[in-house]
Amino acid sequence: xxxxxxxxxxxxxxxxxxxxxxxxxxxxxxxxxxxxxxxxxxxxxxxxxxxxxxxxxxxxxxxxxxxxxxxxxxxxxxxxxxxxxxxxxxxxxxxxxxxxxxxxxxxxxxxxxxxxxxxxxxxxxxxxxxxxxxxxxxxxxxxxxxxxxxxxxxxxxxxxxxxxxxxxxxxxxxxxxxxxxxxxxxxxxxxxxxxxxxxxxxxxxxxxxxxxxxxxxxxxxxxxxxxxxxxxxxxxxxxxxxxxxxxxxxxxxxxxxxxxxxxxxxxxxxxxxxxxxxxxxxxxxxxxxxxxxxxxxxxxxxxxxxxxxxxxxxxxxxxxxxxx
Amino acid sequence: xxxxxxxxxxxxxxxxxxxxxxxxxxxxxxxxxxxxxxxxxxxxxxxxxxxxxxxxxxxxxxxxxxxxxxxxxxxxxxxxxxxxxxxxxxxxxxxxxxxxxxxxxxxxxxxxxxxxxxxxxxxxxxxxxxxxxxxxxxxxxxxxxxxxxxxxxxxxxxxxxxxxxxxxxxxxxxxxxxxxxxxxxxxxxxxxxxxxxxxxxxxxxxxxxxxxxxxxxxxxxxxxxxxxxxxxxxxxxxxxxxxxxxxxxxxxxxxxxxxxxxxxxxxxxxxxxxxxxxxxxxxxxxxxxxxxxxxxxxxxxxxxxxxxxxxxxxxxxxxxxxxxxxxxxxxx
Amino acid sequence: xxxxxxxxxxxxxxxxxxxxxxxxxxxxxxxxxxxxxxxxxxxxxxxxxxxxxxxxxxxxxxxxxxxxxxxxxxxxxxxxxxxxxxxxxxxxxxxxxxxxxxxxxxxxxxxxxxxxxxxxxxxxxxxxxxxxxxxxxxxxxxxxxxxxxxxxxxxxxxxxxxxxxxxxxxxxxxxxxxxxxxxxxxxxxxxxxxxxxxxxxxxxxxxxxxxxxxxxxxxxxxxxxxxxxxxxxxxxxxxxxxxxxxxxxxxxxxxxxxxxxxxxxxxxxxx
Numbered sequence: 001x002x003x004x005x006x007x008x009x010x011x012x013x014x015x016x017x018x019x020x021x022x023x024x025x026x027x028x029x030x031x032x033x034x035x036x037x038x039x040x041x042x043x044x045x046x047x048x049x050x051x052x053x054x055x056x057x058x059x060x061x062x063x064x065x066x067x068x069x070x071x072x073x074x075x076x077x078x079x080x081x082x083x084x085x086x087x088x089x090x091x092x093x094x095x096x097x098x099x100x101x102x103x104x105x106x107x108x109x110x111x112x113x114x115x116x117x118x119x120x121x122x123x124x125x126x127x128x129x130x131x132x133x134x135x136x137x138x139x140x141x142x143x144x145x146x147x148x149x150x151x152x153x154x155x156x157x158x159x160x161x162x163x164x165x166x167x168x169x170x171x172x173x174x175x176x177x178x179x180x181x182x183x184x185x186x187x188x189x190x191x192x193x194x195x196x197x198x199x200x201x202x203x204x205x206x207x208x209x210x211x212x213x214x215x216x217x218x219x220x221x222x223x224x225x226x227x228x229x230x231x232x233x234x235x236x237x238x239x240x241x242x243x244x245x246x247x248x249x250x251x252x253x254x255x256x257x258x259x260x261x262x263x264x265x266x267x268x269x270x271x272x273x274x275x276x277x278x279x280x281x282x283x284x285x286x287x288x289x290x291x292x293x294x295x296x297x298x299x300x301x302x303x304x305x306x307x308x309x310x311x312x313x314x315x316x317x318x319x320x321x322x323x324x
Numbered sequence: 325x326x327x328x329x330x331x332x333x334x335x336x337x338x339x340x341x342x343x344x345x346x347x348x349x350x351x352x353x354x355x356x357x358x359x360x361x362x363x364x365x366x367x368x369x370x371x372x373x374x375x376x377x378x379x380x381x382x383x384x385x386x387x388x389x390x391x392x393x394x395x396x397x398x399x400x401x402x403x404x405x406x407x408x409x410x411x412x413x414x415x416x417x418x419x420x421x422x423x424x425x426x427x428x429x430x431x432x433x434x435x436x437x438x439x440x441x442x443x444x445x446x447x448x449x450x451x452x453x454x455x456x457x458x459x460x461x462x463x464x465x466x467x468x469x470x471x472x473x474x475x476x477x478x479x480x481x482x483x484x485x486x487x488x489x490x491x492x493x494x495x496x497x498x499x500x501x502x503x504x505x506x507x508x509x510x511x512x513x514x515x516x517x518x519x520x521x522x523x524x525x526x527x528x529x530x531x532x533x534x535x536x537x538x539x540x541x542x543x544x545x546x547x548x549x550x551x552x553x554x555x556x557x558x559x560x561x562x563x564x565x566x567x568x569x570x571x572x573x574x575x576x577x578x579x580x581x582x583x584x585x586x587x588x589x590x591x592x593x594x595x596x597x598x599x600x601x602x603x604x605x606x607x608x609x610x611x612x613x614x615x616x617x618x619x620x621x622x623x624x625x626x627x628x629x630x631x632x633x634x635x636x637x638x639x640x641x642x643x644x645x646x647x648x649x650x651x652x653x654x655x656x
Numbered sequence: 657x658x659x660x661x662x663x664x665x666x667x668x669x670x671x672x673x674x675x676x677x678x679x680x681x682x683x684x685x686x687x688x689x690x691x692x693x694x695x696x697x698x699x700x701x702x703x704x705x706x707x708x709x710x711x712x713x714x715x716x717x718x719x720x721x722x723x724x725x726x727x728x729x730x731x732x733x734x735x736x737x738x739x740x741x742x743x744x745x746x747x748x749x750x751x752x753x754x755x756x757x758x759x760x761x762x763x764x765x766x767x768x769x770x771x772x773x774x775x776x777x778x779x780x781x782x783x784x785x786x787x788x789x790x791x792x793x794x795x796x797x798x799x800x801x802x803x804x805x806x807x808x809x810x811x812x813x814x815x816x817x818x819x820x821x822x823x824x825x826x827x828x829x830x831x832x833x834x835x836x837x838x839x840x841x842x843x844x845x846x847x848x849x850x851x852x853x854x855x856x857x858x859x860x861x862x863x864x865x866x867x868x869x870x871x872x873x874x875x876x877x878x879x880x881x882x883x884x885x886x887x888x889x890x891x892x893x894x895x896x897x898x899x900x901x902x903x904x905x906x907x908x909x910x911x912x913x914x915x916x917x918x919x920x921x922x923x924x925x926x927x
Contacts, residue, residue, distance in 0.1 A: 213586075265523050268520045442817075449825030
């Protein structure tokens with residue numbers, strides 16, 4: 001196992017006391033595998049990703065265990081964490097315009113991890129940066145390296161950020177909504193690029209997204225998060241084909257299916273996803289879930305296994321009728 | 325299009341050009357053509373979708389359709405009346421019939437106004453509505469979108485994103501418009517909330533006789549509401565026709581690219597990842613704007629820009645010298 | 657929380673200033689202009705709380721009455737700035753194009769002259785006195801408010817709810833009053849308190865130079881100027897008006913800071 005997360009808890013301070021953002025996340029990822037983390041607002045998916053990198057906001061309390069390459073990351077000194085970031089674990093963010101420094105040339109930013117972790121000279125790192133930009137299929141990599149971020153398009157900036165992330169050959173890349181801000185055709189190309197890079201370097205990928213379909217097409221495993229809890233996890237075909245959690249099922253049914261008759265009412269989930277403060281002691285989905293029972297409101301459902309790594313947290317998983 | 329049905333909205337050969345600041349003091353102003361002569365007709369009762377990515381001009385087109393921007397040439401007619409030739413007062417009266425919903429449920433409501441004033445605003449422009457009637461109509465509109473009449477007294481920040489979008493829809497409906505232009509109405513909403521908004525829109529089509537001009541980058545959303553769809557690329561309509569036909573068997577290579585790029589949940593339908601290539605050549609003036617990206621481009625495409633022409637009947641048109649074979653089923 | 661401390665302290669000081677000015681209309685310990693040479697330069701005592709100046713006038717009364725002038729100048733000058741500045745700023749934001757550019761360039765032009773210098777020029781040309789001082793300071797305020805109004809109005813007009821109002825058929829005046837003004841009001845209020853402080857200082861400076869309020873009207877600035885002559889004998893005569901000016905300006909600035917913190921974050925959506 002490349003990375004093993006057990007009972008990860010992230011609490012953030014607030015004026016009303018600590019608010020739990022991530023509640024007991026447990027999952028693992030092997031070398032070269034890809035994991036999709038799906039959730040709506042308030043699901044805790046982004047905070048999970050940040051916690052893996054040790055980038056949770058100042059004041060956050062992290063509990064539980066994150067073992068990466070056999071090493072415990074929770075409680076690791078900031079200095080040691082910095083040695084890992086950009087070198088063994090890298091991150092790609094959603095909005096490349098704000099994730100890239102607008103005042104520095106792109107080439108210099110891509111070269112930075114190389115100088116930091118590989119000890120390369122400025123010149124050698126810049127040359128390697130151009131090679132990396134070409135590797136991520138930027139047209140005219142030399143021009144891109146000399147340009148500032150505002151001189152590139154959204155898709156080009158994202159490619160540059162990917163180049164920056166893979167420069168040192170990390171074993172794990174975490175991509176937080178990397179294509180949400182991009183056009184769908186650009187999104188397809190970027191995701192294809194990530195797939196290609198993964199195949200050739202054997203790096204593992206954690207892809208955080210609100211879009212189930214993106215994860216369906218590009219990941220081996222999936223985590224479905226809601227209200228800070230992992231509601232369901234497992235191989236993507238199994239979880240999406242035979243969901244054992246009402247939330248997963250509801251998410252699947254809420255999308256307009258191509259080919260369905262026009263104007264047919266979609267199955268909706270009444271209400272909206274909760275704020276972190278509003279999550280009660282029971283299942284976070286209690287109340288919105290059409291199968292809510294009394295126990296759902298009072299006690300968190302424990303994870304239950306359904307074979308082949310398929311885990312679901314639901315008191316009434318057995319009562320779910322088979323889909324279609 | 326059945327004969328004799330007067331179009332609700334007609335856009336005829338609309339062109340819009342933006343003048344950019346000049347690079348040097350006496351150099352000419354570079355010009356960016358946002359719309360290259362776009363035409364379409366929206367029939368009452370048949371919602372119309374416009375699909376395109378950034379730079380396609382779809383938002384510019386939406387603003388011109390609502391007379392919020394003037395085109396540089398071309399005509400826009402609402403129920404036969406040419407919007408840009410009308411005197412100010414008549415145009416204002418016509419606005420009752422065409423309303424707008426935006427993408428951003430947080431920015432489209434004035435944070436300092438109560439919901440009642442926000443929803444009633446289009447009535448204020450109409451004039452002649454008494455206080456009592458205003459309150460009634462606001463209550464009706466709110467209830468029609470699944471909110472409560474009591475919500476009129478609250479402020480926007482007291483509502484969630486999905487609810488704010490409903491308030492925006494309530495505002496758009498209060499004058500009982502015939503045409504509602506919706507610019508990415510569900511993109512900013514959570515998935516579980518999007519379905520609620522889409523259901524609401526379908527209900528409005530069915531029960532309130534609203535016709536939507538729906539603009540989105542999301543093909544699934546457009547397919548759910550619109551009978552007819554136009555696909556735009558860089559200021560031009562490249563394909564237009566009945567939605568199901570256009571998405572199931574695209575004629576234009578760009579439509580094909582969009583359909584293939586859209587992530588599908590359907591496990592069986594997952595296509596191979598599109599080849600990630602840099603554009604082969606740069607677009608040449610006078611040629612097809614899509615040619616550099618096109619997988620099936622020929623030399624003729626770079627030299628000569630195609631025009632929208634009929635293909636295979638049923639009101640389908642595509643701007644391509646080599647439209648994709650319509651007998652080819654969508655790759656499954 | 658630091659924000660609310662600024663607000664409370666600023667509000668308290670400003671309120672004190674206003675109360676003192678209001679009080680001066682109904683009561684002062686002595687008539688401020690009453691000359692009493694035998695008791696000149698008296699030290700502070702129970703009879704004269706702050707003592708007397710070089711003409712025997714009660715200093716405390718002068719301080720209290722001087723507040724009147726400061727407030728008057730502040731309110732009217734800022735009022736002029738707001739009325740004309742907001743109008744110009746709105747016209748610039750709505751009309752755009754050449755009109756917007758010309759208005760802004762005109763503002764820049766007026767801006768280029770140091771406010772105090774132009775006030776001095778104006779008052780020396782048209783004669784000293786409170787009215788001219790007010791006009792001069794008011795005119796200097798207009799470009800600042802106009803630029804702020806234009807910038808904030810533009811950002812409001814770029815928001816979607818302004819577009820929605822246009823789509824609903826509302827005209828520019830309706831949009832200006834219903835949407836733009838309420839949303840730019842917080843920035844204007846904060847700027848107005850800052851301008852108030854500046855106006856107060858400017859009036860003190862003008863009076864110090866003899867170009868502001870003329871005797872027998874009491875003014876803190878002129879008290880400072882008078883105190884110069886007896887600085888070695890009675891430095892307190894400079895300290896009292898100086899402290900009054902400093903505390904008032906401090907109060908107004910703190911109020912502005914506190915308001916900025918109080919008004920802006922509340923606008924950000926809570927959800």
